[in-house]
Amino acid sequence: MQTIKFPIAVILHKHGEMVYFSQLDLIHILERALRRSDLPLYFTQGFNPHVKISFKNGLKLGQEGFIEVIFYFTENIVFCRLKEILQPQLPEGLEIIDKEVSG
Amino acid sequence: MIDFKNFQRPQRYIGNEWNVVKKSHSGRVSFCFCYPDLYEIGMSNLGTHIVYGLLNRNPDFVCERSFMPAEDLANYLKTSKIPLFSLETKTALHDFEVLGFHLGCELNFTNVLHMLALGGVEIFSAERKDLIVLGGGIVNPEPLAEFIDVFYLGEFEEVADRFIEIFHKYKDKSARLKALAETEGFYVPAFYQASRQADQYVFEQRYSYARLPQKRVAVKDLNRSFVPEAWLTAHTEIIHDRIPIEIARGCPNACSFCQARAVYTPYRQRQTATVINILQRLYQGSGSENFSFLALSASDHSEIEELIDAGLDYCRKRRIGLSLPSLRASDIVGRLYKKLSSFRKASLTVAIEAARQPLREALNKKIDLGVVFEAAKILQSLGLRQIKIYFMYGFPQETDEDLLAIGEFLDDLYRRSRLKLRVSLNVFIPKPFSLWQAKSILPEDILRRRQDLILRNLPRQRGVSVSFSSIERSLFEALVSRAGREFGKVLYLAYSRGVCFDGSRENFSFGIWKELMEEAGFDYRRCLEEQTANFPWSFIE
Numbered sequence: 136m137q138t139i140k141f142p143i144a145v146i147l148h149k150h151g152e153m154v155y156f157s158q159l160d161l162i163h164i165l166e167r168a169l170r171r172s173d174l175p176l177y178f179t180q181g182f183n184p185h186v187k188i189s190f191k192n193g194l195k196l197g198q199e200g201f202i203e204v205i206f207y208f209t210e211n212i213v214f215c216r217l218k219e220i221l222q223p224q225l226p227e228g229l230e231i232i233d234k235e236v237s238g
Numbered sequence: 239m240i241d242f243k244n245f246q247r248p249q250r251y252i253g254n255e256w257n258v259v260k261k262s263h264s265g266r267v268s269f270c271f272c273y274p275d276l277y278e279i280g281m282s283n284l285g286t287h288i289v290y291g292l293l294n295r296n297p298d299f300v301c302e303r304s305f306m307p308a309e310d311l312a313n314y315l316k317t318s319k320i321p322l323f324s325l326e327t328k329t330a331l332h333d334f335e336v337l338g339f340h341l342g343c344e345l346n347f348t349n350v351l352h353m354l355a356l357g358g359v360e361i362f363s364a365e366r367k368d369l370i371v372l373g374g375g376i377v378n379p380e381p382l383a384e385f386i387d388v389f390y391l392g393e394f395e396e397v398a399d400r401f402i403e404i405f406h407k408y409k410d411k412s413a414r415l416k417a418l419a420e421t422e423g424f425y426v427p428a429f430y431q432a433s434r435q436a437d438q439y440v441f442e443q444r445y446s447y448a449r450l451p452q453k454r455v456a457v458k459d460l461n462r463s464f465v466p467e468a469w470l471t472a473h474t475e476i477i478h479d480r481i482p483i484e485i486a487r488g489c490p491n492a493c494s495f496c497q498a499r500a501v502y503t504p505y506r507q508r509q510t511a512t513v514i515n516i517l518q519r520l521y522q523g524s525g526s527e528n529f530s531f532l533a534l535s536a537s538d539h540s541e542i543e544e545l546i547d548a549g550l551d552y553c554r555k556r557r558i559g560l561s562l563p564s565l566r567a568s569d570i571v572g573r574l575y576k577k578l579s580s581f582r583k584a585s586l587t588v589a590i591e592a593a594r595q596p597l598r599e600a601l602n603k604k605i606d607l608g609v610v611f612e613a614a615k616i617l618q619s620l621g622l623r624q625i626k627i628y629f630m631y632g633f634p635q636e637t638d639e640d641l642l643a644i645g646e647f648l649d650d651l652y653r654r655s656r657l658k659l660r661v662s663l664n665v666f667i668p669k670p671f672s673l674w675q676a677k678s679i680l681p682e683d684i685l686r687r688r689q690d691l692i693l694r695n696l697p698r699q700r701g702v703s704v705s706f707s708s709i710e711r712s713l714f715e716a717l718v719s720r721a722g723r724e725f726g727k728v729l730y731l732a733y734s735r736g737v738c739f740d741g742s743r744e745n746f747s748f749g750i751w752k753e754l755m756e757e758a759g760f761d762y763r764r765c766l767e768e769q770t771a772n773f774p775w776s777f778i779e
């Protein structure tokens with residue numbers, strides 16, 4: 136059913152209170168935010184399926200900064216739509232930024 | 239402002255969970271829900287979410303939360319004289335109008351006193367002026383009677399509206415306490431006189447408006463009761479990282495040693511349609527990837543098959559993990575086994591409690607060991623690797639034969655099923671309101687002897703792992719859950735010596751408690767052995 140996956144890379148600005156949350160926490164925060172949205176999610180295969188997310192880099196606990204995240208969907212999702220739907224589901228201190236714009 | 243980076247697991251103290259409620263305090267009654275244990279434990283408790291949702295639903299009420307800080311932060315707060323605060327607005331506890339403590343675990347009673355002190359609040363009820371300290375989730379409130387202004391006995395959903403109304407209508411403490419005392423389920427200890435006369439706990443009203451006897455209040459219809467749909471979802475890992483949905487409250491069985499069935503009486507069920515509707519609302523509100531169905535005895539739910547089918551159907555489509563509470567072995571053999579293969583982690587937990595039939599009969603525990611063997615075989619064929627088994631020992635009427643039979647049964651089960659067995663052996667504690675509340679916990683030396691006897695006969699195979707509950711902690715639990723008001727001075731002494739977090743194995747020392755009890759002039763052996771029909775909790779129906 137979900138054989139093709141459409142990746143989209145974005146930059147996540149982690150700041151404010153969110154600096155206290157670890158990379159592992161971030162996986163859960165993003166997975167739950169995605170699940171609350173009605174985006175066409177791509178799940179990992181296997182017995183214990185999860186929303187597929189990958190990180191290009193990480194930040195130390197307590198550090199403000201930018202993380203490159205790749206989301207995967209079962210259809211092509213453009214940045215504006217992703218941001219419009221996902222941003223309201225994220226806690227304060229996590230901002231989605233267009234990768235193209237930020238360079 | 240505290241730099242939380244300097245403390246272990248700073249996530250505990252931030253208070254920015256999904257669905258968190260932040261309101262200005264001005265013009266509102268301010269309430270802080272206080273949980274006398276760490277964040278990750280308190281946030282795993284369903285009660286936390288229910289109280290938070292119920293109170294914040296009212297626009298003129300604000301409910302925030304505070305948890306017992308870990309040692310590093312607690313020490314820092316003490317030395318830098320910063321009062322313990324709420325997570326949402328970092329308001330000092332002493333600035334709230336009401337603090338509501340969750341008192342579900344007796345081993346955390348000293349933490350309650352520490353939280354009051356850390357929050358800049360007077361510890362003794364008699365010393366406090368305006369602030370009201372409420373305590374809920376407790377079975378026998380007497381040991382904390384000196385510290386808590388008002389207890390609520392029962393399920394909060396049923397009285398939340400009346401509670402809020404009282405706080406809006408009356409503005410001073412004495413008027414509020416009086417109005418609460420007149421409401422079913424609220425118990426203001428200062429309105430009663432309690433004393434020991436011979437072996438009787440004598441309990442009298444000091445004012446005519448103080449209710450006697452007291453009654454626990456229960457939710458009438460679980461299909462209409464409040465559900466915290468805007469589930470406060472932690473951004474960090476907590477002990478139980480799944481949202482519990484009650485499919486029933488209470489239990490239709492009557493095991494002699496059981497306190498839960500008596501406290502959550504009567505037995506009430508949620509219909510399948512209600513449960514699925516709740517699951518849907520909670521999922522949409524939280525995005526949580528794991529849920530569990532909660533019940534004391536899921537097998538007794540009259541719609542358990544429909545429930546499992548409908549729950550699995552909803553969860554499978556959305557790739558949500560669903561876990562079930564333990565089922566009766568006979569259900570695994572019978573009607574439910576086909577369904578179990580769809581669970582990610584099908585498991586079997588059997589509370590056998592006693593290895594021989596006559597003792598099981600006395601315990602009112604209906605279980606056929608033959609069926610357990612069969613269930614184990616079925617589960618093995620489904621690819622399951624282990625079973626959890628619970629036994630209890632230390633019953634006054636148990637014989638050496640009963641104890642030796644535990645090992646024989648485990649050996650037999652292991653040989654026949656080849657499943658890993660994880661066995662828990664717990665000491666029988668005669669808990670208030672259980673059918674056997676009038677029995678005594680056995681003395682320490684006898685319990686040790688019985689434990690040795692069980693140990694001697696246990697199978698030595700690697701696949702069988704056994705854990706015994708601590709005898710000393712069980713004795714202490716029996717004490718705190720059964721004591722009267724006189725235990726307050728022991729708790730105070732323990733608090734002033736820095737005793738805390740007795741809920742964790744490493745911290746608990748019965749040796750220290752024995753010294754403290756002696757110093758406070760509290761005869762713990764007498765308290766444990768006492769034969770009476772008039773208990774400190776007898777004023778509650």
Ligand code: SF4
Binds near residue numbers: 499
């Ligand atoms: S031990 Fe379990 S089955 Fe027995 S009465 Fe208590 S809750 Fe019910």
